[in-house]
Amino acid sequence: MSDRQQRLAALRDTIADIERKPALAEARAMVKNDAAGFPLLAGGLLQEMFTDERRNAGAVLGFALAQAKGLLNQQRLAVIYLQLAEDAQKLGLPYGPGLMSFGLAPDALILVRAANMAELLWAAEEAVACRAVAAVIADIGSPSRLLDFTASRRLSLRAAETGSSIFLLRYGAGREASAAHLRWQLLPAPSARQRHDAKAPGPLRWRARLEKGTLIKQTEWLLGWTENGFSAFASQRRSQDRIAAGAPLSRAVPAVLADRLPQAG
């Protein structure tokens, strides 16, 4: 059975190559170079970051900003954060001094507060097409009919074309079909021990699970973040090879589900 699935994965890679996604190929090369820690992913990817509840909004924004920080350089000057104006009170707005504590210069972040989802998607596409933008972070407070497979396909093609990344922050347990290159489920994890005060919150920890995408082989991550970059910690190693970990399915799986076999298993 695993032999068949390996062949399936190989076929999928071939299809990706046929589709000529330069950004994907580049990213794959990068992952191989840095096998030990959490890989620094190259630009040009559409990544969906799901978290179960809105109250985890801080963690999921942190994960996106942490990846975006690695993409900022002299050529790519800014990170664009998009949010619906009505979601500001529900999710909170990125806070300048907090960005500083997090390790990001506040003037590198441009906030865009769109009035509706159509405008937000327009702004996302416009921003990702700009070559001076390192990453676009779209904070989608609630699912929308407009953000369907076609919309995400548009965004992913545009991202692959220009080399800016786009992160969609999503909330809830539902997963729709999307053209994202990577899909993460991100949850906060209890923080590490504070060295001087056991009662105080220590260095932050996130539990990230890769639900879709073949760029990274390891699917379960326990991550830490400091101003200097990610640190990965020992996680459940048994699921390191996702192909081996996926249990055989009892029935045929619709195409939409086929990308997240380990979850179904």
Added chain:
Amino acid sequence: MGQNLADARAMVPGLTVLELDRPLLEAAFADFADWHSNASPLVSVLTEMAGYGDLVLDITGVAHLFGGERAMLRLLLTRLRELGYTVSGAIAPTIGAAWAVSHFARSQVVEPDDLDAVLEALPVAALRLEQAQIAGLVQMGLKTIGQLRPRERKPLQARFGLSLLTRLDQAFGMIEERMVPRLPLAERYAERRFVDPIGLLDDVLMTAHDLAIQLAIRLETEGLGGQAFHLFLYRVDHKVMALSVNSARLTRDPDHITKLFSNRSERLAGEYDAGFGIDMIRLAVSSVAGLDAAQLGAFSHQDMAEDLDQLNDRMSSRLGSLAVLRTQLVASHIPERAARLVPALVANNDPAGTGMRPALVRPLRLLPVPEPVAINAEVPHGLPASMTWRRESYKIEKASGPERLGAEWWRSGQRLHLVPVEKPEKGEKPPYIADLPLHDPDAATRDYYVVEDETGRRFWIYRQGFHRPDEPAVWYLHGFFA
């Protein structure tokens, strides 16, 4: 005209009477005035005598475009008469004289040399006076301006007020009278007139692109760039639509300008109404300053910042300038004051702001309005043990704090407690103490805590005021950490 209602009713018993809708009429007349800016850029409505009806155009340096003043006056009047309006007009050296001649004489051009002669023949009512003033003058036997003018000025001022003399001087050009143009005055513009009116928005935008190229060529020869661009659409039915866009940095790039207008026009999709067509389009530029031609470098990063600014312009033109924001740090320790969101279009002038790096950790997301939470602590002064927020309860595993942030008393117009002053001795002046309410640190101080629940979510909460044994503490949630 001038007939009262009772007389009119007596003549025609079945008369239908309607009251004038003045605000509507004024608005319509204002549109009408804007439309006249296709003759001269300086148009205003004189509202001193009536809310509508008097239109003033400054035609300095414009008349030759219409073949002289006489021809221009004839053109302006005939085109209105053809539309069915009763209209009279005059061209004169002063606004007062033009008003007087147009209201009390036939339509004509008054040459500067004839000004005195023409005005002196007119009745005093032509001076834009109040009814009481006119009645008083007539009672004195002063019927024409010519009779009024040689009179002693001081008695006239004593009897009729300064406004009479002001009006008199304005009419003869002794003192200046200013007009306020309705549309922003732009020195540099490009315009196109159409033989056949156009209606489609796409056509308008294409024309805007052509005009932007014309304007860019002109700006380039002068070495200038602009930051604000206005597109005026003159409709056949005497209305003007104006669209304005702004740019973060000086530009004259026609493609960029056109893109901004097309984004801006998406926002008015429903409001766009060409009526019976548009017969003239004008593109004007304001906020102009010197912009040197820049050479493109293969390896320079300068054009990256420009790209980013252009992206901001495009997003601002479509979403509104208040929707695209940058953070500016402010030197304040009150969390919500420490960061200010400013439109990205203007933020470039002061990138760093005055803020500094906070000493302690700050949350990644801040709620615009703090939300009340219920907090339980094991001991009164201790760390929070559980929290209820948005109807969910959280068991707090780890917490650190408090970080005490005092209120900024210097902003609230309050004074601090002072060391008790010694009683002044006899004959000595008591020391100065400002007459301000006392600052109450008890009420406005906040104690911030970082708390973490059992799943690792981290919140920033604070207690308003000091802890008191007799009343329950008030807690708020202010932000989320990563």
